[in-house]
Amino acid sequence: MKKHKKRRIYRKFFRFIFLLALVFFLAFFLAGGFTFFAPRTWQHVGDFLPRLEAVLPANQQTDAPQEISTIDRLSRMIFLKRAVDARIDKEHYVKLRDIPEDMQNAIIAVEDNRFYSHYGFDVQGIMRATLVNLQYGEVTEGASTITQQLVKNLFLSHEQSFGRKAEELLLSLDMEANYSKSEILELYLNTIYYGSNFYGIGPAAKGYFDKKPSDLKLPEAAMLAGTPNAPSLYSPYVDFMLAKKRQFIVIDAMVRNGYIDKSTAESAKIKPIYLAKPSE
16 A cells, blocks of 8 residues: 555656656746757758858847847748758659649658647647656657658758757747648658658659659558658668558558548558669
């Protein structure tokens, strides 16, 4: 009986410590995080612009005023959009209207099923990951949304640290403020790595299936959507059976999230996949 009582006390104690740490982190992020991380973040973004553009936005050069002017907001928006524009592959860029809904739904279902309900980061996912990371004293588990993955791939290193995660969150908020969900999804599909040296949905569809993205069927879309999680493992050129298992996971996620019914899912799972011959 005493042991159970001690366990309850320990649980309450660790829960209190976790909540205290979370409150401290959020307070720091909201009160001082913007001042501390934002200039460094925006300088990284500026590295991808022409030399004359590699400067901080107007509202980041000094202490941010209490009320940001319309000119400052416009300056920041233009800076971000030009930075994004400098990082995309215009030659192989595919508009969202030319990407099948099955492909869009598959990537959302498996990578960020709350994509349309959050503002750049998923609070529930962050709380879960924060608990795990606090236990280990380092970032060992992520909770990255599609928006976070996008800014990481466009502007940031893959370093696992709290500082880089804070930069990622700040840029994600700016992306959500300046781009629609459709635009963010379009950018993500065109910049994510699909394995086997294929960056973007255009090269991936052509490379794996010798098709335009608009011609992708559900089984192919689900297989492609499964690769970004671990491209070196789930590329069908690396291990087709592992890619097939991952495809099943994606299809099941689409069922859970209401994008397809079970009958459609079972049919997609058994349809044969014909890969294009790998280029030398």
